[in-house]
Amino acid sequence: METTxxxxxxxxxxxxxxxxxxYVRIAGKRRRLFINRDRGIIGIIAPGKRTKxxxxxxxxxxxxxxxxxxxxxxxxxxxxxxxxxxxARLATHTNAWLRDIANADLDKSLYENHITTGTRIDGKCIGLATIEKYCGMASMQRFREAMKNKESFSTCRFDFCGYDGTLWCEPRDNGDMSAGFSKEYRNCGNGYYYLLINDEYVIGYDID
Structure with a gap:
């Protein structure tokens, strides 16, 4: 007798x-199955619909x-x-990382999309206004000017909530600009790393 x-x-x-x-994955997409238990029938929600x-x-x-x-x-x-x-849509600069964000597959994680390394600071933002309180107005002004003029810049290490903070930016050969903020343990090369996602915020990328 054949078993099913x-x-x-x-x-x-x-x-x-x-x-x-x-929820299941079919043809690379996340789809929702449901069951009508009164009739014992299993269905699948149609693409673009919520209930049908x-x-x-x-x-x-x-x-x-x-x-x-x-x-x-x-x-x-x-x-x-x-x-x-x-x-990222608010950014006035561009780079490969921002393009990865724009083209991200919503069915994959930040890590799978190569947007972050998959740590507990994923999605954590720090405002440049907050960083300015610690690095000083002059350093922030020089950083913003370097971003505008597509020049290299890095602050000296400054105290940031008990960590060593460093704000930096670097031009690429293709005209892109990469920038970020490092929040490292005192006198150590390890810590928390953020990338500039727009003109006002850095966001979590990696922990070392």
Whole structure:
């Protein structure tokens, strides 16, 4: 007698102790399956719709299942990428990193999109106005002028909330400008690293 193997996603949805919907990856896109438990029918939300869908039977097309904890993580990644994109649109300079942000795949994490190295400072912003309180008005003015004129600049180390702070910018051969802020442990080459995402904010990139 031939036995039928139930797909894990179908098994999850038919278990009445679980939620009645489940996110999966199909053709590289995140899609939502749902079950009508009164009729025992499983459907999939149509692309671009919130509630309308159709019957789903193509279980072999599922590439990945996002169980609830994974789903929450995916939603967090999605929101963080949108945050980076919103801030980056305000930039008056450009570089490869900002282009990566603009072209990011919302179904992937910041790390998978090569936007950050995937640390706890992902999405953490520091305003240049805050940095100016510690580096001084003159240093901030020189930094802004260097950005405008596409010149190299770096402050000396200055006290920043108990860390050694350094604000810098550097032109690239193709006309791009890279800039950032380092918040390192005192007299040490390790710490927290932020990149300039627009004219007023740096945002988390790496921890060393």
């Amino acid at each position: 193997t139930i797909h894990p996603a179908e098994s999850y949805l038919r278990n009445e102790t679980n939620p009645s919907s489940l 869908g159709y019957v789903f039977t193509d279980w072999s097309s599922i590439e990945q299942i996002y169980y609830p904890s994974q789903e929450q993580e995916a939603n967090t990644d999605w929101k963080l990428i949108l945050k980076y994109q919103k801030l």
